[in-house]
Amino acid sequence: MERSNGGQNVKWALLGASTIAGQYMVSAIRAQTDGAVRWVVSGKAERARAFAQAHRIERWSTSVEEALEDQAVQAVYISTTNEKHYPLAMAAIGAGKHVLCEKPLAMDAAEAAEMVSAARSAGVTLAVNHHLRSAGSHKAIRALITSGALGRVLSLRLFHAVHLPEHLRGWRLDNPSAGGGVIMDLTVHNADTVRFLLQEDPESVIAETATSGMGAGVEDSAMSVWTMPSGAMVFSHESFTHPFTESGIEVHGTQASVFARGVMAQEPLGRIELVSKQGRGEISFDAAEIYGSVIEDFQSAVARRASPAATGTDGAKSLMVARAVHDAARTGARQTINYGEIE
Template sequence: MIRYGILGFGHHAIKRMVPGFSYAQSSQLAGLWRRDPVKAEANARAYSIPRVFASAGDLCASPEIDAVFIASPDALHLADVLTAARHGKHILCEKPLAMNASEAEQMLSAANAAGIRFGVAQNMRYYRSLELIRQWIAEGRIGAPALAQSQFAFNAAASPRVWIYDSSLALGGPIGDVAIHCIDALRFILDTTVAQISTLAHRDAHSGSVESHAALALAFASGAMGAVTVTTRTAYRTVIEVVGETGAILCENGLTVDHPVEVMLRRRTEVESVETVSNADAYGRMLDGFSAWIEGGVEYRSPGTDGLINQRILDAAYRSWRTGETQTP
């Protein structure tokens, strides 16, 4: 059993990680730290978490913690990763991994020097919806993929994560927050990476210095073309769609854990197959995947080296927005 401590215990930890640990078989939530000690004690009581630590350093130094899950705001990830690595703890860090690729490279160097496992919490690589789409593509059921798209839309107006509009703490708006999920999902199901990226985006009256809407055009190394659209200003919707030479796969709300979803395979005008899957246990499977890697098992699906690839893609996306030019990650 791998014992985890959460640094930056807040809304995400409450909404996703605590339920995720309830699904896990070989991962245990053993402690937490958050900046507000009163809230930390209340959280520990509410969710039966054994230990509350007085500081991030105390959590990382504790012999009762084997691995650190970093859920702090984006700009704090580097310091938190370096602290955990300095104490020899394995690290699973939330996305976006860093504020830029240079920070991600520093994280990797520290992890390698410490001889620890270092991964990124790209939980969607453990979604059964994406696993099924990846399987169907690999089986050749739609021929070679030509087009792929992913969308993630939600309304952040009432989000308790108030820091997501603060550019000193957040990498950006929905590009850094959820487009990274869309990009990573497409990379995972297509088993490729992004060769070029072009971004259109804009801010609105409530988003401050970060974007509120964005559309990203992607050229994949495989030759397929892709599109990612994201916003923090609409009702919730996610979608994954891949069009191949002989068919198409569509999954409406395929990036949700909140209810079962249908994955549909079409050949020409006919529906060939529909499977209903649930992603409810994805966070638990992610945690157990990382724990297995710590214990010498198969490599975790989103190691830090792959996180650096995603970070370079994000850097290129934001460069494209600033310059108006297509960028290479």
Template sequence: MNWGILGAGSVAQRRVMPAINALEGHAVQTLMVRDACRARDLAASHGASNGVSSVEALLADETIDAVYVSSPVVHHRDHVLAVAQAGKHVLCEKPMAMSSDTCRDMIEACNNAGVTLGTCYVLRGWEIYQRIRDLIRNGDLGTLIELRAHLAKWTPREADEWRLDPAQSGGGVLIDVATHYLDLFRFLAGEIVRVAYMGSSRVFDWPVEETAHALVAFESGCHGSLTATCTVPNGGNLLEVYGSEGSLFLGKTLRIVRGDDVVEEVVVFPDYYSGILTDFAHCTKTSNTPIASGLDGLRGTQIVEAAYQSAREQKIVTVISVG
């Protein structure tokens, strides 16, 4: 599959293009950034055939099969619609958009154009999370009671970075990072129907939240809690799943506890994107639904909308249905 890269920023450079180039049968064909000289330099350093400085030039490349959209969130709608109109499949970085109505426009455009739309909820493509979902669905942990996730890292940003401008990003760590784990909750435990949320900015004094705390209720009746922050050096990620007959804890190791029986193993985590890229490419050829679809992107945005509403109104908010 020949890929176009619309918005070759830091994530595309550090993670996406290396993952594409490492997959058999995949190649970065053309990448686009606004500066023409930088586009040519990035193309040379990432093995791309072309580096261009406009969306129009990118989409004019008839050798491109699919486009990875990683522009500022405010531009996702226009860029996805342009890619769909050009007849190319589109994999959109999360968050899909800043509003659910915008997500619906993107889904409709891709459906009308007959192209596949995927969302980069990359954790769905990791074998370890697919394994955990199987444990839950097979009843190995009994009745699911609670999920907890904690993400702590240190990510200072430049003052002029677009992610710090809510008009371009839609918000801070909740919509930018925690949305991965809210989607993972859905992947593991089903639909989220209610949310209570608080955010804060105490270290970098950003105009968007640096730390996010969310409590969620699932359609099944179980609950979840999530904390994400970009203000803690040497932090880490932790997922806890509690059931009536067993629990599991995923950090650098996976520990499964059932009564007095404890099994622990070291986990080798994959690169972030290879799973989602492989699945998406397969779906473009089979017309299957991607493991992280446009509807999943919509649902993620609906949950984020409900969370921000919860913070504004200081109450638990019901998450509206998909569609």
């Protein structure tokens, strides 16, 4: 289904010929009115050429500069390994391009803060592909919370333990310098989910990690407990090694509880139930394609200076939570999160 983009014809360059770009983002961009992918860039010429041919993209290159020099390109989507997010985003911002970056936004808080500041100074949109907040299921859970249907929220439990698909293995499992490990891959998503649902930032975390069968030099499982300003308790569980479980969210309040299963996914899947003294009932939600919503919001931000679904600030704060979980597990000590001047 073609989507409206506020009258803005946005031409894109893909920086990274990634799996997610091929499976989801090319079609999501083209689903917008006049949405177009003009370039794909990869560090390997054969990969760039093959990706361009497979997805009918006119231009490919191994040179980021070549794509950024194209005045017709207004936005870039970055989906490289994590350590390249910062230099690529800064180059794109310097060239006056709008940026949609894969999570995590950067490798550390200092890089993230610099990216947010640079985009603001350049007057371009910086967004992060925290796609879960664009899912109809997550929007429905947030609506239940904000409507008061749950009463005062007491606790939230996220279980994002999955079995990492074969085609996504590699650097995620054995390359800490590239940002590998379950914390930078999944905990950062959980951090954004909690911030989106509760509309507040975690204050401190305690955590433990493990290598439970897949990681080599990086953690493949993590559990953490977070304190929130409201007093709500948060438990977050992530893993790459669980083949027979399902993801989900539970939110427990003084008046009702939400049980959502199968909603931590790239597809608009899952089921949501609300349980209260009135009984148990299923909650319907919009099953629109998730990445199409991400791109639609991003291009509306480009066209009207509105806000994308997840801003650079959202990405920076979720990264800070993930880094705090990593440090808490490493040191065995509670980590207090200082968000500094990220706003």
